[in-house]
Amino acid sequence: MKSLDELTSHCIRCGFCLESCPTFVETGEETESPRGRIYLVRSADEGKIAWEETRPHLDQCLGCRACETACPSGVEYGQILEIARDRLEREHPQRAKAALLDGLSHPGKLKLQLFLGKMLPGTKIPGLLSRMLSGEAPEADKPNPQPMYSWAELDESALPPVKGEVYLLEGCVMRVLFPGVHQATRRLLRRVGYTVRETEAGCCGSLHLHVGYLDKARSYAEKLAAAMPDDLPVIVDSAGCGSTMKEYGSLEPLALSLRSLEPLALSLKGENSGLKAQGSGLSAFSKRVFDITEFLLANGLVEELAKTNLTTKITYHDACHLAHSQGVRSQPRQLLEAIPGLQIVELQEADTCCGSAGIYNLIQPKMARRLLERKWRNIEATGADLVVLGNPGCHAWIAQAAREHKSAVRVVHTAELLESAFSGLPG
Amino acid sequence: MVEELGKLLSPERVLSGEAVARAYDCDAYTVDRSKPTCVVLPLDTAEVAAVVRWCVAHSVPFTPRGAGTGLSGGAMPALGGVVISTKKLNKVLQIDIENRMLKAQAGIANKRISDAVAEFGLHFAPDPSSQTVSTLGGNIAENSGGPHTLKYGVTTQHILSVTMVDPLGEVLEIGSLVPGAPGYDLLGLIVGGEGTLGVVTEAWVKLTPVPAAVRTALASFRTIRDATECVAAIIASGVIPAALEMMDKGVLRAVTAAFKLDYPAEADALLLIEVDAKPVSERNAAIPRPPDTDSDPNAVSPKRPTPNETVEKELSHVIAICNAHHAISIDMAQNEAERQKLWVARKKAIGAMGRLAPSIVTHDGVIPRSRLPEMLDFVYAVAEKHKIGVANIFHAGDGNLHPCFYFDDRDPKQVEAVIEAGEEIIKRCISLGGSVSGEHGIGVEKSDLLTLMFTPDDLRMQAMCKQIFNDGMLCNPCKVLPNQKGCVEHKKRWRGVGW
Known part of the structure; x- marks a missing residue:
């Protein structure tokens, strides 16, 4: 993982990102723009402003990374955001957010919450929960799992022979809320000659990574990579998960050089060389990850x-x-x-x-x-x-x-x- | 201050605090910074006027700001106070296709004006490289140019009238909807006034037909000298290409990393050349008109060449000149996608310099085109002397240089070296018969250098022009004119001080 110092130094403040940023376009405020946020993070990292000053502006960032598409200098905004949020969470943890993620990323807990949620009145998520998370009234509806499709079984005789196996990320939220999507994905994979090797692998750590829990994300990453061995392609039908899994390499622990963690990283380096191998395993894993559409296109759908x-x-x-x-x-x-x-x-x-x-x-x-x-x-x-x-x-x-x-x-x-x-x- | 301005607008459109002060302490000219006390986001001209009147009543400096993409510190609040952001004044107000004009608020991004009229085959011609983000108001303030300025002219040629708030808070309408109107050219003062004469809030702009035929070529040369001599020869031959842009090896390093341009490995310079032709009889096919007798757009008379014939002829002329100047290769864009790829690479090139170093300062001195070869040699010599990196990308057809120094602004010594090197280059531009700036404005960056370019009489009368609008103390202070009251301290503070 690169340092904030290195990551932010590539921004020369040209401003070409501004109109690509949804929160800047909506507010017109430069503190709600990628250039502004990068500058604030750099300033906090250099000790010129307090870290807490950056929070409202980093909180308002969607993490959509449209700015990365617009940026001519190749600034890795997503990484800047993740490291900065991690830093903020370490210093000023937000417990409600952590609890929410815990509930979402465990399918069992999510199902239980959905069951309990059904008994509450209204279509929106509970107001109390929303206020704990945002201080604002809720906007999102309570999640409602989709049913499976009643498609007829595939006729094997009309399908091409099986070429190989792949993994499918069942995930956490997808598994509970969108089983029909996975069903379609499996059928399409079979149509181009692949079957799915079943695993018990769950959450990829994407939600954790994006809101600033790097350690947690890393541990999910390692668990997932371990559960999907043998160099098989890993198919993902959730953009957020696929994005994170393709960037697992950036989580490799020994390269971690976030300023505050440097002493820790150094001490680990000396005593545990085994970590390094694990780290490079994540990079190799990332190379096997494909969005479902990439894989289907490449395999002749x-x-x-x-x-x-x-x-x-x-x-x-x-x-x-x-x-x-x-x-x-x-x-x-x-x-x-x-x-x-x-x-x-x-x-x-x-x-x-x-x-x-x-x-x-x-x-x-x-x-x-x-x-x-x-x-x-x-x-x-x-x-x-x-x-x-x-x-x-x-x-x-x-x-x-x-x-x-x-x-x-x-x-x-x-x-x-x-x-x-x-x-x-x-x- | 925040509370009172909050009452004038609404509290959520008055921003203040440590993070806000930091985010607005500079524009894209990052070596000079100064924090505002607060930032206001007015919704209309009346709100801008109310803020300005409040500032005048309380002797608080104010600085208008669009997207903050300026390269000379024009939107940096030199003496603190209030930043008046135009980013909530971002609407198209009126479109008049028949008369090819459009009225928009000042904070709209340049490109969004063209997008709004694309379906009618029209566009807003000034195309600064920052056009996807820089605002109409900012373009007016800086009298922005762009690659196609060579043929279509700079911003001032495309502005018909403006609504503005003068430095005392009065709303003025300046200009007329008739191009070339009589009387003194007050609008000409406002366009290029760098926001020191008031805050432009709305403007009527001219719309230009999109060319009916375009050819774009990328020519590569083994030496900078071959390329620059080629440019001088093209212009001397009498052809006016729509754009004639040069990139040197320094820029190519950044651009190649960002946009994967293909060019021969032995090339030290590239020329991006575009020729175009307007629609026949300047008529836009998308505009329905009653049939008339003197010309039928579908039946072009045999004597008059079609747009395609015109561009092909110009192109072969230009290619012959390139070949005469030892071009290694000349690649044509085969379709609109390839053409766009070349232009994205060109327009985003300066932005891509972050791949080479954490900071840049880009100058935009102008010289006679015949002096390009010797000037480029001088630029490299200066950079070498000061041990800083330099990359050159510029509007070669206009003789408008853009030497882009790349360095680390966290090192005060490098900042000092960059400023000195810049001044040496500008001085040479002037001694060669050129200008301190082609399109980026004077801002805080080059105000001291104006004395080299203009006579004392000229500068005295420019100062008097400013006084027509105000006493010069509060509205975007310390910009453009040298030796302003209250600005000495500001200059002392930042010169040679690294951040």
């Missing part, structure tokens, strides 16, 4: 899709952690374009964050709501019947907008839409 037909009008929303973090923009579009009959309308500001951003809509409900309404206006303007996207956070959040606006527009994962081309669009 386009030819299969050409035999299908789906007559409907869709638009594609770029999840930030696909477009900006992973650079996955063309792959889903190429797959969608391969479906005969499908009409695709380009979405204005397609790669602007919808405000969901991990747990952002729980800890910054007001800004999340502003961004959701902006996204919704753009979606409505397309006249599409379906919004296609590749991340559970955006999925639930934009679906909530559709419900609130009493719209017939449906939100589906890219995998669900692709599988529907073969098996029919349910409902």
Whole structure:
């Protein structure tokens, strides 16, 4: 992991990031811009302002990393944000946030909470919880798990022979809330000749990493990497998770040179050389991680899709952690374009964050709501019947907008839409 | 102050505190910094006027600011006080396609103006490299140029009228919607006034048809001298390309890392050349008009070349000159995507310098194009003498240099060296018959150097011009004119002091 000093020194304050930043565009305030935040973090790191001064501005950051796409100097903003948030959490821990993450990242606990949540009145998450997290009234609905699809079993005789095995990240939130997406993903994998080797692996640590719990994220990373051995490809159908897993290398412990932790890192270096091997294992693991659309495109799903037909009008929303973090923009579009009959309308500001951003809509409900309404206006303007996207956070959040606006527009994962081309669009 | 301004606007649009003061203490000219007491975000002209009146009543300095992408410290609050941000004045107010004009608020990003009229085949021609973020107000203040300035002119040629708040808080309307209107050119003072004559809040701008045909080429040369001599020859031949941009090896290092440009390994300089042609009879096909007799846009008379023929002819002319100057390779953009790739690399090149060092200072001196070869030699010699890195990327067709020094601003010695090197370069520009600045403005950076360029009489009359609008004390102090009251201390404080 690089130092804040090194990471922030690449920003020369040209300001080319400003209009790419959703919170800057909404507020017009430079403290809510990437350039401003980098400057504040650098100033805190150099001891010129107190760390606590940076908190409201780092809290308001979505972590969408659209600024990284815009930045000509290649500033690794995502890493700056993660290290700075970690630093803040160490000095001034926010217990409600930690508890929330704990609940989300354990499928058992999440299911229990959903069960208990059902007994509470209203559609939104409980006001008390929201106030503990954000000091604001809640905006997000209580999560509602999707049902499995009632597609017929795949006809093995009509499928290509099995070429190999892959892992599928079942994850934590995805496993509970979007089992249908995983179902579609598995079917599509089989259609290009791959079966899924089952594991008990759970959370990837993405949510922890993004809000500033580096140690916790590292321990999840190591557990996950250990649970998926044998150099098999690791398929991910959640943009946020895929982004983190592809960047596990940055979590490698011995390179950790965050100023306050330097003494600790040095002491570890001397006594435990075993850690190093573990660290480089994370980098190697990252190279095996693929978003589902990357993998399907590379393995010939386009030819299969050409035999299908789906007559409907869709638009594609770029999840930030696909477009900006992973650079996955063309792959889903190429797959969608391969479906005969499908009409695709380009979405204005397609790669602007919808405000969901991990747990952002729980800890910054007001800004999340502003961004959701902006996204919704753009979606409505397309006249599409379906919004296609590749991340559970955006999925639930934009679906909530559709419900609130009493719209017939449906939100589906890219995998669900692709599988529907073969098996029919349910409902 | 914060409380009172909060009552004038609303409390959430008055920002203050340690983090705010820090975030607004400089623009993209990072070696001179000064903290504001607070930042206000007005929603309309009346709110700007109210803030200015409050500042005048309480003798508080105020500094207008758009996106803060300026390169000469123009939006830096030199004497503290209030920063008036235009970033909530960001709307298009009126579009008049028939007469090809548009009215927008000052805080709108330049590119968003063009986006708003793209469907009509029109655009706002000034295209500073920062156009995706820099604001209309900032472009007006600095009289911004850009790569296509060579053919289409700088900002002042594209502004019809402005609404502004003068330094005493009165709202003024300056200019007229008729291009080339009679009377004294007051608008010409405001455009390029660097926000020292008031705060522009709205403007009517001219819209220009998008060219009907464009060809873009990237020519590489073994030496800087070959490239610069080629530029001088192209201009001397009478062709006016839409853009003629040069990049040297220093810039190529950064740009290659950022945008993966392809060019021969032995190239020391690249020229980005664009030729274009306007739509036939300046008519935009997207604008429906009643049929008339004197020209039918669909039936071009055989004598008049089509836009495509025009650009091909110009292009072959330019290519012949490149070849005569030993170009190693000349690559054409084959489609709009390839053309955009070249332009993104060019426009974001200065921003990519962060790959080489933590800070940059970019100058923009202008020289006669015939002196480009010797000037470039001088720039490299100065950088070497001061032991700082320099990369050159510039509007070669205008003779507008952009030597970009890269260094570490945490080292006071390097900051000092960069400032000295910059002054040497500007002085040479002037002695070669050029200018201290082509488009970045004077700001705090170059005010002392104006005495080298203008006669005392000229500067005295410029100071009098400023007094038409105000007494010069509160509205964006310490910018443009040298030797202003109250600014000596500011200069002393930052010169040679590293942050």
